[in-house]
Amino acid sequence: MEIVEYELFEVPPRWLFLKVSTDTGLVGWGEPIVEGRAKSVRSAVEELMDTYLIGTDPQHIEKHWQTMYRGGFYRGGPVLMSAIAGIDQALWDIKGKQYDAPVYELLGGRARDRIRVYQWIGGDEPSEVGRAAREKVDAGFTALKMNGTAKVRHIDTPAVVDDAVRRLSEVRDTVGEDIDIAVDFHGRVSKSMAKRLVEALDPYDPMFIEEPVLPEHEEALPAIAECTTTPIATGERMFSRWDFKNLLEQGVVDLIQPDLSHAGGITEVHKIASMAEAYDVAIAPHCPLGPIALASCVQVDATSPNALIQEQSLDIHYNEGSDETEYLSDPTLFEYEEGYIDLPTEPGLGIRIDEKTVRERAQEDVDWHNPVWEYPDGSIAEW
Incomplete structure (x- = not known):
């Protein structure tokens, strides 16, 4: 089995869904998102998928995780780790379906x-x-x-x-x-x-x-x-x-x-x-x-x-x-x-995604960002 394709869907209210497809027809779903930074995470997912994952066996989850994390000299942080997270979820979804068992x-x-x-x-x-x-x-x-x-x-x-x-x-x-x-x-x-x-x-x-x-x-x-x-x-x-x-x-x-x-x-x-x-x-x-x-x-x-x-x-x-x-x-x-x-x-993962709804709602303009708060003197407050 190998990964042959992936798709990303930014959907309301502020989520990014990842679909990973294999040559056997098995599909896995993940949710790689930093709230308010969907476009940044999308780019990170695309880079990881295109560089490491396409053409590989999705069942080698630990090796893929280590490659995505350790394969880059600079590592960690919200964007990269969220991209890894969504891919990892999709790989586990595929593996559970391959063995007909919940991930747990x-x-x-x-x-x-x-x-x-x-x-x-x-x-x-x-x-x-x-x-x-x-x-x-x-x-x-x-x-x-x-x-x-x-x-x-x-x-x-x-x-x-x-x-x-x-x-x-x-x-x-x-x-x-x-x-x-x-x-x-x-x-x-x-x-x-x-x-x-x-x-x-x-x-x-x-x-x-x-x-x-x-x-x-x-x-x-x-x-x-x-x-x-x-x-x-x-x-x-x-x-x-x-x-x-x-x-x-x-x-x-x-x-x-x-x-x-x-x-x-x-x-x-x-x-x-x-x-x-x-x-x-x-x-x-x-x-x-x-x-x-x-x-x-x-x-x-x-x-x-x-x-x-x-x-x-x-x-x-x-x-x-x-x-x-x-x-x-x-x-x-x-x-x-x-x-x-x-x-x-x-x-x-134990759920069935309504792909028709995902594709329909991904056509909408989704651009969520958290509010930026200010104090009365104009300086920035923590939200």
Whole structure:
């Protein structure tokens, strides 16, 4: 078997799909995307496919991964690792179909029968989160996540802290103690404000605090951890096991969040999960993305004993005009019952892509970029 062709489809709301075809008729799908950098990742995928993959046997996944990663003198980073990730997902999809088995069976078999999911509430500048929380809990979700703040100055006023407390307390009062509530700082907060915020939010028992500081400031995490008993999560902007190495050795992070479309795909995140297990750290793959990314996450969750919970993009505020089920021939594969998703049983990634819809929607103009925020003085704020 050899790879003979590939196609890329940029589709709403902000996703890039990859189709890899073989001479036997088997096809694999991947989702190589950096949100807001689809054209950059497209070029990287084309370079990797044209340089290394066309004409090769898709079953040699580890060798292909090593070639794509180590074959270039310059390596790592979001664009290259996302390109590798999408290709890797497609290769695993092909291999699973070749052996008529879900990918998780080829990774050693299932560690569980289903994986818990959480549901986003609110938007970039969250408001009315109490009502949204009630709706999602009534729909069966047992875990929620919300943004903690909008833009925050390096050292900001007590009102900013009070506002974050008010929103979390509103959600906690609405849903009670039996529902988990995660709070995402989105890397918007300096270490100075992070220390104040985590201490103020502690009485409301967040499930975890996500990305309290940017990954380039991870040396601040021990000081932040001293201010709270809430578990700390981070990792959506880390792209390989080497990026996670120092973080795990610090011993202060409780939950890591590698992204299956950014951190080298199934091959790499499976290894990252095993690394984390050795440090008694849980994993909750980052996935505010499309159906192929989510299907890939579930394959790794299935086989990882330390997988805690899974992000998914149903009704997320980024997905205006499209959702993760639109591109599936059988949307019921992503039905959430009692806050869980059952493991897929179909071969490969376990989903069937509606190629007709993909091709139709790829004709639309898709040019998503994240907003650029400014402070009142005109300087740039973290989004």
